Amino acid sequence: MGYICLARSIFSSRSLRESLAGFSDASAAREWLVANIKGLGYKEASHFLRNIGLGGDLAILDRHILKNLALLGVIDEVPASPGRKMYLEIEKKMTRFSNEVNIPMAHLDLLLWYKEAGEVFK
Structure with missing residues (x-):
């Protein structure tokens, strides 16, 4: 099926x-x-x-976000394909960083994604 x-x-x-x-x-x-x-x-x-408006505190960890988190020193390296455990660990680190810089998660990942991709299409 x-x-x-x-x-x-x-x-x-x-x-x-x-x-x-x-x-x-x-x-x-x-x-x-x-x-x-x-x-x-x-x-x-x-x-x-x-x-749908329910995940403002969740990280959307695509390659653009991961690359920028590594550049910022939030993570040590960009994982090829993070499994559940690694995804949640990176999300926790990104949440901590988000709080430190006082930028909401949804805004931070949009900012990092835009920095890398150069456009926002919605």
């Missing part, structure tokens, strides 16, 4: 909005999305939650 068909079967009895409303924070919602939506990883789940 394809990913879309699997997702459709999960939400046949309740909507995605209803499913996500049951979580107390965005991190718990992200864990649920990653565990239940086949093909969705931490970056994609964080991005989805941010786009």
Whole structure:
């Protein structure tokens, strides 16, 4: 069965909005999305939650963000493909840095992404 068909079967009895409303924070919602939506990883789940207004404190760790975190000394090196444990460790370091420089996470990762990509397309 394809990913879309699997997702459709999960939400046949309740909507995605209803499913996500049951979580107390965005991190718990992200864990649920990653565990239940086949093909969705931490970056994609964080991005989805941010786009629907629930993930302002979550990091969207793409290569642009990771490269800049390394340049800023927040992380030692850019991982090729961070798994769950490493993703959450880097997110924690980025959150700490975000607090130190007094820039909200959502703004910080947009700033770092823009610095690297040179454009914002939304």
